[in-house]
Amino acid sequence: MPLCKATFDKIPKEKRDRILNVAIKEFADNGFENTSIQQIAKKAGISVGSIYKYFENKETMFSMVVHEGMSSLEELLMSLADSSEDILVKAETIIRALLKYSRKNPELIKLYCQLTTSDKSEFLNGISQRIEAVSASIYTVTISKAQETGDVRDDINPAFFAFLLDNIFMMLQFATACDYYKERFFIYTGKQATESDDLIVQQTLKFLKAAFE
Amino acid sequence: MPLCKATFDKIPKEKRDRILNVAIKEFADNGFENTSIQQIAKKAGISVGSIYKYFENKETMFSMVVHEGMSSLEELLMSLADSSEDILVKAETIIRALLKYSRKNPELIKLYCQLTTSDKSEFLNGISQRIEAVSASIYTVTISKAQETGDVRDDINPAFFAFLLDNIFMMLQFATACDYYKERFFIYTGKQATESDDLIVQQTLKFLKAAFE
Amino acid sequence: MPLCKATFDKIPKEKRDRILNVAIKEFADNGFENTSIQQIAKKAGISVGSIYKYFENKETMFSMVVHEGMSSLEELLMSLADSSEDILVKAETIIRALLKYSRKNPELIKLYCQLTTSDKSEFLNGISQRIEAVSASIYTVTISKAQETGDVRDDINPAFFAFLLDNIFMMLQFATACDYYKERFFIYTGKQATESDDLIVQQTLKFLKAAFE
Amino acid sequence: MPLCKATFDKIPKEKRDRILNVAIKEFADNGFENTSIQQIAKKAGISVGSIYKYFENKETMFSMVVHEGMSSLEELLMSLADSSEDILVKAETIIRALLKYSRKNPELIKLYCQLTTSDKSEFLNGISQRIEAVSASIYTVTISKAQETGDVRDDINPAFFAFLLDNIFMMLQFATACDYYKERFFIYTGKQATESDDLIVQQTLKFLKAAFE
DNA sequence: AATGAATGAGCATTCATTCAT
DNA sequence: TATGAATGAATGCTCATTCAT
Numbered sequence: 001m002p003l004c005k006a007t008f009d010k011i012p013k014e015k016r017d018r019i020l021n022v023a024i025k026e027f028a029d030n031g032f033e034n035t036s037i038q039q040i041a042k043k044a045g046i047s048v049g050s051i052y053k054y055f056e057n058k059e060t061m062f063s064m065v066v067h068e069g070m071s072s073l074e075e076l077l078m079s080l081a082d083s084s085e086d087i088l089v090k091a092e093t094i095i096r097a098l099l100k101y102s103r104k105n106p107e108l109i110k111l112y113c114q115l116t117t118s119d120k121s122e123f124l125n126g127i128s129q130r131i132e133a134v135s136a137s138i139y140t141v142t143i144s145k146a147q148e149t150g151d152v153r154d155d156i157n158p159a160f161f162a163f164l165l166d167n168i169f170m171m172l173q174f175a176t177a178c179d180y181y182k183e184r185f186f187i188y189t190g191k192q193a194t195e196s197d198d199l200i201v202q203q204t205l206k207f208l209k210a211a212f213e
Numbered sequence: 214m215p216l217c218k219a220t221f222d223k224i225p226k227e228k229r230d231r232i233l234n235v236a237i238k239e240f241a242d243n244g245f246e247n248t249s250i251q252q253i254a255k256k257a258g259i260s261v262g263s264i265y266k267y268f269e270n271k272e273t274m275f276s277m278v279v280h281e282g283m284s285s286l287e288e289l290l291m292s293l294a295d296s297s298e299d300i301l302v303k304a305e306t307i308i309r310a311l312l313k314y315s316r317k318n319p320e321l322i323k324l325y326c327q328l329t330t331s332d333k334s335e336f337l338n339g340i341s342q343r344i345e346a347v348s349a350s351i352y353t354v355t356i357s358k359a360q361e362t363g364d365v366r367d368d369i370n371p372a373f374f375a376f377l378l379d380n381i382f383m384m385l386q387f388a389t390a391c392d393y394y395k396e397r398f399f400i401y402t403g404k405q406a407t408e409s410d411d412l413i414v415q416q417t418l419k420f421l422k423a424a425f426e
Numbered sequence: 427m428p429l430c431k432a433t434f435d436k437i438p439k440e441k442r443d444r445i446l447n448v449a450i451k452e453f454a455d456n457g458f459e460n461t462s463i464q465q466i467a468k469k470a471g472i473s474v475g476s477i478y479k480y481f482e483n484k485e486t487m488f489s490m491v492v493h494e495g496m497s498s499l500e501e502l503l504m505s506l507a508d509s510s511e512d513i514l515v516k517a518e519t520i521i522r523a524l525l526k527y528s529r530k531n532p533e534l535i536k537l538y539c540q541l542t543t544s545d546k547s548e549f550l551n552g553i554s555q556r557i558e559a560v561s562a563s564i565y566t567v568t569i570s571k572a573q574e575t576g577d578v579r580d581d582i583n584p585a586f587f588a589f590l591l592d593n594i595f596m597m598l599q600f601a602t603a604c605d606y607y608k609e610r611f612f613i614y615t616g617k618q619a620t621e622s623d624d625l626i627v628q629q630t631l632k633f634l635k636a637a638f639e
Numbered sequence: 640m641p642l643c644k645a646t647f648d649k650i651p652k653e654k655r656d657r658i659l660n661v662a663i664k665e666f667a668d669n670g671f672e673n674t675s676i677q678q679i680a681k682k683a684g685i686s687v688g689s690i691y692k693y694f695e696n697k698e699t700m701f702s703m704v705v706h707e708g709m710s711s712l713e714e715l716l717m718s719l720a721d722s723s724e725d726i727l728v729k730a731e732t733i734i735r736a737l738l739k740y741s742r743k744n745p746e747l748i749k750l751y752c753q754l755t756t757s758d759k760s761e762f763l764n765g766i767s768q769r770i771e772a773v774s775a776s777i778y779t780v781t782i783s784k785a786q787e788t789g790d791v792r793d794d795i796n797p798a799f800f801a802f803l804l805d806n807i808f809m810m811l812q813f814a815t816a817c818d819y820y821k822e823r824f825f826i827y828t829g830k831q832a833t834e835s836d837d838l839i840v841q842q843t844l845k846f847l848k849a850a851f852e
Numbered sequence: 853a854a855t856g857a858a859t860g861a862g863c864a865t866t867c868a869t870t871c872a873t
Numbered sequence: 874t875a876t877g878a879a880t881g882a883a884t885g886c887t888c889a890t891t892c893a894t
Contacts, residue, residue, distance in 0.1 A: 007857070031330060033246035037885060047859045052886065116393040117244060117330045128393070129400065136401045160416040163401035167384040168377060180329040180341065187342065188349045188376035203373040210424045220874080249867060260876045262871085271868065433878070457756060459672035462863060473880045475867080484864065542819040543670060543756045554819070555826065562827045586842040589827035590807060597806040606755040606767065613768065614775045614802035629799040637850045646853080675888060686855045688892085697889065 003064035008054035019044045019054070021107075023065045028110035032062055032118055059120065063127060066115060069108040070131045076101055077131075081138045087146040091165075091208055092201060098169055099197045102176040109177035135166050165208070172200060216277040221267035232257045232267070236278045241323035245275055245331055272333055276340060279328060282321040283344045289314055294351040300359040304378075304421055305414060311382055312410045315389040322390035348379050378421070385413060429490035434480035445470045445480070447533075449491045454536035458488055458544055485546065492541060492550055495534040496557045502527055503557075507564045513572040517591075517634055518627060524595055525623045528602040535603035561592050591634070598626060642703040647693035658683045658693070662704045667749035671701055671757055698759055702766060705754060708747040709770045715740055720777040726785040730804075730847055731840060737808055738836045741815040748816035774805050804847070811839060 008016065022044040026035040037058055041048045055061035080094050102109045115128050139162035146152035152161075174181035175194070185194050193199050221229065235257040239248045250271055254261045268274040293307050315322045328341050352375035359365035388398035388407070398407050406412050434442065448470040452461040463484055467474045481487035506520050528535050541554050565588035572578035600607035601620070611620050619625050647655065661683040665674045676697055680687045694700040719733050741748045754767050778801035785791035813820035814833070824833050832838050 011857085030332070031244075031246070033244070036883080038883090048886080049859055049888080050857075053857065058885065114330050116387075116391070117327055119244070119247075119392065129396065132397045132400045140401070156419055157402075157406075157412075157416050159402045160406060160412070161420065163398065164381060164384075164417065164420050166401070168380060171377075171380040171384070174329075178329070179332065183342065184345045185376065187345045188353070188379070189370075189372045193370075193373060199370075199373075203370050204377065206369055207374060207377050207424045211420045250869085251867070254877090261869085261878095262876050263874085265869070266874075437878085456758070457670075457672070459670070463865085464863075467881095474865085474882095475880050476878075478865065479878065540756050542813075542817070543753055545670070545673075545818065555822065558823045558826045566827070582845055583828075583832075583838075583842050585828045586832060586838070587846060589824065590810075590843065590846050592827070593810040594803060594806060597803075597810070600755075601802075604755070605758065609768065610771045611802065613771045614779070614805070615796075615798045619796075619799060625796075625799070629796050630803065632795055633800060633803050633850045637846045676890085677888070680856095687857095687890085688855050689853085691890070692853070 003060055003067055004055050005053065011054075015046075019046065019051075020065060020068055023061060024069055024107050024111055027062060027065055028107040028114060031114050032058075032120065037061075062120065066111060067127050069111045070127055072105070072108060073101070073112070074131050074134050077135055077138060081142075087142060087151050088205065088209055090142065092205055094169065095172065095201050095204055096197065098173050099176060099200065102173040103197075106177035109173050113174055113178045113181070135169075136162060139165050161211075164211075168204065168208075172204065216273055216280055217268050218266065221277075224267075228259075232259065232264075233278060233281050236274060237282055237324055238320050240275060240278055240327065241320040244327055245271075245333070250274075275331075275333065279324060280340045282324045283340060285318070285321060286314070286325070287344050287347050290348055290351060294355075300355060300364050301418065301422055303355065305418055308382065308385065308414050308417055309410065311386050312389060312413065315386045316410075319390035322386050326387055326391045326394070348382075349375060352378050374424075381417065381421075385417065429486055429493055430481050431479065437480075441472075445472065445477075446491060446494055449487060450495055450533050450537055453488060453491055454533040454540060457540050458484075458546065463487075488546065489550060489553060492537060493553050495531075495537045496553055498531070498534060499527070499538070500557050500560050503561055503564060507568075513568060513577050514631065514635055516568065518631055521595065521598065521627050521630055522623065524599050525602060525626065528599040529623075532603035535599050539600055539604045539607070561595075562588060565591050587637075594630065594634075598630065642699055642706055643694050644692065647703075650693075654685075658685065658690075659704060659707050662700060663708055663746050663750055666701060666704055666753065667746040670753055671697075671759070676700075701757075701759065705750060706766045708750045709766060711744070711747060712740070712751070713770050713773050716774055716777060720781075726781060726790050727844065727848055729781065731844055733808065734811065734840050734843055735836065737812050738815060738839065741812045742836075745816035748812050752813055752817045752820070774808075775801060778804050800850075803850075807843065807847075811843065 019040075023035075023040050026040050026043070037051055038048055041051055051061065055064060076097060080090075080097055083090060083093065085093075136159070140158050143152055143156075143158040143161055143165075147154055147156075147158065171181065175185035176182065182194065193203075232253075236248075236253050239253050239256070250264055251261055253274075254264055264274065268277060289310060290307075293303070293310055298306075349372070353372050356365055356369075356371040356374055356378075360367055360369075360371065384394065387394035389395065395407065406416075445466075449461075449466050452466050452469070463477055464474055467477055477487065481490060502523060506516075506523055511519075541550065544550070562585070566585050569578055569582075569584040569587055569591075573580055573582075573584065597607065601611035602608070608620065619629075658679075662674075662679050665679050665682070676690055677687055679700075680690055690700065694703060715736060719729070719736055724732075775798070779797050782791055782795075782797040782800055782804075786793055786795075786797065810820065814824035815821070821833065
């Protein structure tokens, strides 16, 4: 069960990207229900019929779009996983990378956020399950290793700490890209913090450093 | 601009609660778009016409419902704010209370979660701002005070730490009530943790204790 | 599984009939697929939404319409069944009645004809099965009785002769109401016959008289 | 106005037949409206574009298909017309031939049946007129001749009797090939009759013999 | 000549909202 | 005040037809 029809893989990359980007933006901004196929078609400069030549239906188009968006996020995480530095250095690298990514691709983060309230069937065919599994594994393994080398204390549950860690990372991303979370961030910290990645990184690391060591 | 018409305040409390509870459940389970006024009317045993006698439109009804739900959460937070104990004891109290609340009122937590992707800005900048403001204030003040008494170290930004703290609290609640977050929690920690409040409390406190002291 | 919702039974008879008549005409003239709900709504002077308040969907609306039409035909047949006259007198009565009915309600006959090529599920929920069963029973019983009284010869299969008889009746009705069959009738007999019920009755009876006696 | 473009006459017979057979089957099984050009193209292993190179549009394609199907039926009738035997012997020959044909080519009979409810008048007044004219002429002439030789009684209208005769023939064919008429036949006579050509022939002849002589 | 991607009008159906009773 | 029938714009999706390659 592919997420798009063969036709979609054959069209010029430029057009393909245009369609996906329009769809990402629409779904991210309005959610699944408030996004209309006709709007996507119009904004992408193609016909409604074409969309149905490319995708089985609205739902699989959404899946495809989510898949694309999440793949990019997944890649980023994978690329960060390998570095074998100190856990806090690694944390800083990750935070900076995630924030940079959020600022650059707010639509993808919004889309991710939309996912959290979507009740599309079967956890979106496992797409979102996978990205969560990837981060879960990366963070848990990193913490476990750090426990072995003595960099992280022994009396904690690596999986649970990984979970808390990811929650913080996720929230920071939402806080820079999604309206509700942005507003909320602002209420807590005022304008300055919300715009200064340095402040965010510095304070978050302080929080984590203590928690881990 | 009131969230319900005068008529709604006049009807018997029993009926009022019935309507609000049905609406909360529907909006929480299906989201704003997938909830229909006719369904709410039918399940609440009243007519569609009545709903429009009570509320201006679907959007303000949603606002009202969110307002009601959030008020209950707000009250809980306020009640926890006063206790003047040690900050970590307080944290434990709060976590236990929030988890208990989530388990008991998953609908309200789901509703809260729905809010985060809703773009009904009229009240986004109203109701939800207030609840965030309340927790922001409580946590920030608590941390500031603890800094004064020396219970929390001096080199941190109270507002930002309050933000991180609340993120963790919010996520724990989502993780016990909302499908996506539940699944995600499970991926990280497996079945055992998701069902044991004690484990959650204990590990989370370890995380916080180190971070604060 | 009723063919219309309760709402439809509550509206004024005048309106009810108007809607059904428009629907009968549309379905009869254009067939199921070429009839659009929006057209029916417009021609009946009601809104599309109302149609869906009255009927579950297009298919059940069609069933209802067929049911209504066939009931009227069924009643006619039942009313003709009782008379205990000579079989040929009875045949004449029936032919005259059916022709009169066809001339007066060509839409219903057209609708019946549409049925014969419709592949709507389960033989249209048995609706059409019933009308066929009614005529089958009436004709077969009549022939059997006539065999007992010696009015019809003994060496024939009553059910099969009833079948041939009904075929002829049905064709005569189609030939007066449905375009294709009208044209065909004309090709065979020219203008005169197609318009003269007397000629049709007289010649058909000659045909039957010989066949039966 | 030819029913297909010149191109269609130039392609290899094998391909031509494949296309026509697929189209006949699709139109016969699903009716005009429920048959899609894309389906025909796919099942025939050609492109949609080709179909439009061969036929002006869906309607003329249908016409062509009907024409092909009816021609085959027409040929059969013509071949039966010449034999100069006794009228009842001829009738038996015809019935047996028509039944055999129906059992062998149910698609063509279904298609013929579809024609009766189609309102594509352009060709209704063309193709189908011709086949009806052919049988009308054959049957009428046969009866007239039989009247001259004294084989059929004098006091009947040959054209009208030919019409009744053809109705019976047509119905027998429909009763062996088309769902609605099959079901109806079964209701009248039960399983045995519907499957036994001998019984059908024998009883029908009894019916006709008396009517004619 | 053959292809099949592209088009867009058209259809069944839903649902927030109104209003006569 | 309460009702629920009526409305009609909007949506997802289909499919005959066209046309660039």
